[in-house]
Amino acid sequence: MSSSPETLELTDLVLIVSVSGVTTLNVFLSGALTVALPTIGRDLHFKQSDLQWPLNVYAQVIPPGFLSYGCFLLFFGRLSDIIGGRFMFLVGSIWFSVWSLATAFAPRSEVFIAFVAAMGLGAAANTPSGLGLFAAFFPPGGKRNKAYGVLGAGQPLGFILGLIFGGILAESKATWRAVFYIQSGLGLLFVLLGFFCLSKVPSAPQYNKGIDWGGALLSCIGIGLLTYSLAASTTARRGWATPQIPSLFAGSIAILIVFVLYERRREIRGQSVLLPISMWKQPAARMTSIMAIQFFAWWSFNTLAYLMTLYYQQVILLNPLQTALRFVPMTAAGVIVNIVTGYVMNRIPGQQLIIVGALGSIVAPLIFALMDIHGSYWSTAFLVMLFIVGADVVYPVGNLHLVSVFDEDSQSLAGGLFNVASRLGTSLGLAVSSSVATAISQKFQRRHPDLPLDSPDVLMAGFRAAGWTCLAISVLGFVSALVGLRGIGIVGQSPGRHVPSKPPPKADVDC
Numbered sequence: 001m002s003s004s005p006e007t008l009e010l011t012d013l014v015l016i017v018s019v020s021g022v023t024t025l026n027v028f029l030s031g032a033l034t035v036a037l038p039t040i041g042r043d044l045h046f047k048q049s050d051l052q053w054p055l056n057v058y059a060q061v062i063p064p065g066f067l068s069y070g071c072f073l074l075f076f077g078r079l080s081d082i083i084g085g086r087f088m089f090l091v092g093s094i095w096f097s098v099w100s101l102a103t104a105f106a107p108r109s110e111v112f113i114a115f116v117a118a119m120g121l122g123a124a125a126n127t128p129s130g131l132g133l134f135a136a137f138f139p140p141g142g143k144r145n146k147a148y149g150v151l152g153a154g155q156p157l158g159f160i161l162g163l164i165f166g167g168i169l170a171e172s173k174a175t176w177r178a179v180f181y182i183q184s185g186l187g188l189l190f191v192l193l194g195f196f197c198l199s200k201v202p203s204a205p206q207y208n209k210g211i212d213w214g215g216a217l218l219s220c221i222g223i224g225l226l227t228y229s230l231a232a233s234t235t236a237r238r239g240w241a242t243p244q245i246p247s248l249f250a251g252s253i254a255i256l257i258v259f260v261l262y263e264r265r266r267e268i269r270g271q272s273v274l275l276p277i278s279m280w281k282q283p284a285a286r287m288t289s290i291m292a293i294q295f296f297a298w299w300s301f302n303t304l305a306y307l308m309t310l311y312y313q314q315v316i317l318l319n320p321l322q323t324a325l326r327f328v329p330m331t332a333a334g335v336i337v338n339i340v341t342g343y344v345m346n347r348i349p350g351q352q353l354i355i356v357g358a359l360g361s362i363v364a365p366l367i368f369a370l371m372d373i374h375g376s377y378w379s380t381a382f383l384v385m386l387f388i389v390g391a392d393v394v395y396p397v398g399n400l401h402l403v404s405v406f407d408e409d410s411q412s413l414a415g416g417l418f419n420v421a422s423r424l425g426t427s428l429g430l431a432v433s434s435s436v437a438t439a440i441s442q443k444f445q446r447r448h449p450d451l452p453l454d455s456p457d458v459l460m461a462g463f464r465a466a467g468w469t470c471l472a473i474s475v476l477g478f479v480s481a482l483v484g485l486r487g488i489g490i491v492g493q494s495p496g497r498h499v500p501s502k503p504p505p506k507a508d509v510d511c
Contacts, residue, residue, distance in 0.1 A: 008143060011197055015137055016147050018194035019130040022093045024154035024161075025187055026069075026123040029100075031162020032179045033116075034309070035320040036170040043176070044109045069120035070423035071224040075216045077128035077416025078274050081207040081409050085132040086198045088412075090191060092125025097187030104180035124416075131415030133198065135403035142346050145400060149342015152396040156334030156389065163324035171321075207409040212266065215274030218259035225252035227423065230431040239435055275417065276410075285405045289484025290398050293354060294421040296477030299429030300361050300470040301391035304368060305330070306430060307437075307463050307470075308384060315373055315456040315463070326377065330385040337392045350397050351485035358478040360390020365474060369467035373460060401491040429473070436469050437462030 008016070033040075040046070080088040099118040106112035134151065138144035162179075170176040229248040236242040264277045280287045305327075312323040341353060364387035371380045402414040441462030445453050452458070 008146060012138070012143060012147075014193055014197045015133075016150050018190045018197060019089070019133055020151045020154045021190040022089075022096070022126050022187060022194070023123075023130055023151060024158035025096070025183055025190070026127065027155050027158035028162040028165075028183060029116075029119065029123075031159040032166030032176075032183075033162075034166070035163050035324060036166040036176045036179065038320075039170040040112070040176050041109075044106065044112055046109045069124045070227050070420065070427075071220045072121060072124035073128060073416040073420050073423070074219050074223075074274060074413070075416075076125045077413040078207065078216075079211065080125075080129040080132055080412035080416075082211065084206065085129040085136065085412055088129040089126050089133055090194060090198070092122045092129065093187060093191045093194065094122075096122030096126065097184045097191065100180045100184035100187060104177040104184070127419055128412040128416035131399055131403065131418075132408075132412035135411045136408060140404060142343075145345040145396075146339075146342040148396040148400045149338050149340075149345070151338075151399070152341070152392060153335040153338035155338075155395065156331045156392065160324065160327050160331035163327060164321075167321040167324045207272075207413075209272035212263075212272045212274040215259060215263050215266070218255055218262060219274060222252050222255035222259055223420065223424075225249075225255065227427045230427040233431045233435065239438065275413070279406070279410075279414075279417075282405065285402065286484060286488060289480050290401060291418070291421045292480045292484070293358075293477050294394055294398050294418060295425040296473050296480065297358070297361060297391040297394045298422040298425035300365060300474045300477070301388060302426040303429040303433045303466065304365055304384070304388055304470050307368065307433070307466055308381065308388075310459070311368075311373075311381070311463060314454070315460050317456075326381065327385065329382055330388060333386050334389040334392045337389050338396055341393050341396050345397060345400060345491055348490070350401055350488045350491035351481060353393055353397050354481045354485060355478065357390040357393025358474065358481050360387045360393075361474040362390075362471060362478060364388040364390065365467045365470035369464045369471060371464075373456070397491055401488070404491060429470075433466040433469050437466040440465035 076088065076092070096119055099115050099122065103112060103115040103119065106115055130151070134144065134147045138147050165182065166176070166179055169178045172178075225248050229245050229252060232242070232248075233240050233245050236245060240246060259275075260277065263273050263275050267273045267276050267278060279285065308327075309323060312318045312326055313320070318326070337357075345353065364384050367380070367387065368384050371384070373380075398418055399415060402418055403411045406414050439462075441453065441458050444461035445451060445458045448458070
C-alpha cells in the first residue's frame with residue numbers, strides 16, 4: 001500500500017487506470033450499441049421487433065431466460081467477497097474481452113444477441129469487484145476519494161466515446177465490427193495492467209459462510225423479470241395493455257418479496273445470505289436514503305439523456321454522428337464533476353455535495369420541458385447537457401460512503417447493490433417516461449388530426465411531459481438528500497463500520 005496519504009504514485013495510477021478502464025468499457029458498449037444498432041440490424045438481418053434486444057440484454061435480460069448484467073450484480077458482488085476481488089475482477093474482465101472479440105465475428109442476429117448477453121456477465125463480475133478493490137488498496141482519505149472520482153468520470157466518458165466511435169465506424173469501411181475489436185483489445189490491455197498491479201492489493205477478510213444459492217436464484221429471477229417487464233413495456237405495441245407485461249411485473253414483485261423474507265429468515269438463523277437485511281438497519285449507512293437518491297438520480301439522468309437523443313434525431317432531425325457530437329459537452333462536464341468531487345469529498349460533507357448535484361438534476365429537466373425547439377443549441381440543449389451531470393455527483397459519493405461504512409467482507413456486495421439501484425432506476429424511468437410521452441403525444445395528435453403521429457410537434461408534446469416527469473423525480477431525490485442525509489458528515493471518514501453477521505476473517509486464497 002502506498003505511503004503518501006494524498007499524492008497518487010505510479011502504482012496507484014496504474015491500478016486506477018486498470019479498474020476504471022475496464023468499467024469504462026462496460027459503458028462504452030452501451031454508447032456504441034445506441035448509435036450503431038440500425039447498421040448492425042441491416043447487416044445481420046434483424047427483425048424490427050428484435051432490434052432493441054442487443055441493448056436490452058446487456059443491461060437487463062434476453063429471452064428465453066439468459067440473465068445478464070443487472071440480474072447478476074448482487075450475486076457476483078457477494079461472490080467477490082467470498083473468493084476475492086482480484087480473482088473476480090480479472091476473470092470478469094477477461095470474460096468480457098473474449099466475448100467482445102467473439103461478437104465481432106457474429107454471423108447472424110441470434111448469435112449477436114447471445115454474445116452481447118455473455119458480455120454482460122463479465123461486466124456484472126468486474127463492476128462490484130472493482131469497487132471493492134479500490135477500498136482494499138486505498139486507505140480512507142484523499143487517495144481513495146480521487147480513485148472513486150476517476151471511476152465515476154469513466155461513466156460519461158465511456159458512453160460518449162462509444163457514441164462517437166460507434167457512429168464513425170458503423171458508417172466506415174471498418175464497419176461496426178471494429179468497435180468490438182477495439183473493445184476487446186483495450187479490455188485485454190487493462191487486464192494485463194491489472195494483473196501486475198493487483199498483486200499489491202492487501203488481502204481482505206472474506207465472507208466465509210458460503211454462497212446462498214437460494215437467494216441468488218430468487219434475486220436473479222426477480223430482478224430479471226422486473227427489468228424485462230419494464231423494458232418490454234416500452235417496445236410492445238400495446239405497452240402495459242399487453243397481457244404478459246403486467247403479469248411478469250406482478251410476478252417479479254412477488255418473487256422479490258419472497259427473496260427479502262427468505263434472506264431475513266436465513267440471517268436470523270446465522271446461515272449464509274446473499275443480502276443481509278440488517279444492512280438496511282445500520283444507522284451510519286443511511287441505506288434507504290442513499291439507495292433512493294441513486295434510484296431517483298439515475299431515473300432522471302438516463303431518461304433525460306434518452307429523451308435528448310430522441311429530440312436530436314426525431315425533432316430537429318440530426319443524424320447519429322451529429323447527435324453524438326452534441327453530447328460532448330455532457331461528457332466533458334461529467335468528467336470534470338466527477339474529478340472535482342473526488343478531490344473535495346474529504347473536505348465537504350457528503351450531504352452538501354449531493355444536494356448541489358440534485359439541484360442540477362432539477363434544473364436540467366426544467367430547461368428541457370420549457371425548451372424552444374427553434375432556439376439555438378447554445379441557449380437550449382447545451383444548458384441541458386451541462387446541468388444533467390448533477391447526477392454524477394451521487395455516484396462517487398454514494399459508492400465511497402458505502403465502502404467506508406461496511407467492512408471488507410461485504411464491500412463488493414455493497415457496490416453491487418448500489419449499481420442495482422442504478423439499473424432499476426433506469427429501467428423504471430424509461431418505462432414510465434415512455435408511457436407518459438406516448439399517451440400525451442397521442443392526446444395531442446387527436447387535438448391536431450392534421451399532424452401525423454411522428455411529426456416533431458406531436459413528439460415534442462410527449463417529450464415535454466416526460467421531462468416534467470423527470471423533474472418530479474429529481475425533486476424527490478433532492479428531498480431524500482435534504483432529509484435523509486442530515487449529519488452524514490464527510491464521506492470516507494466514518495468512525496466505525498458494521499457488517500451483519502460478520503464471520504471470523506481468514507486469509508485471502510486467490511493471490
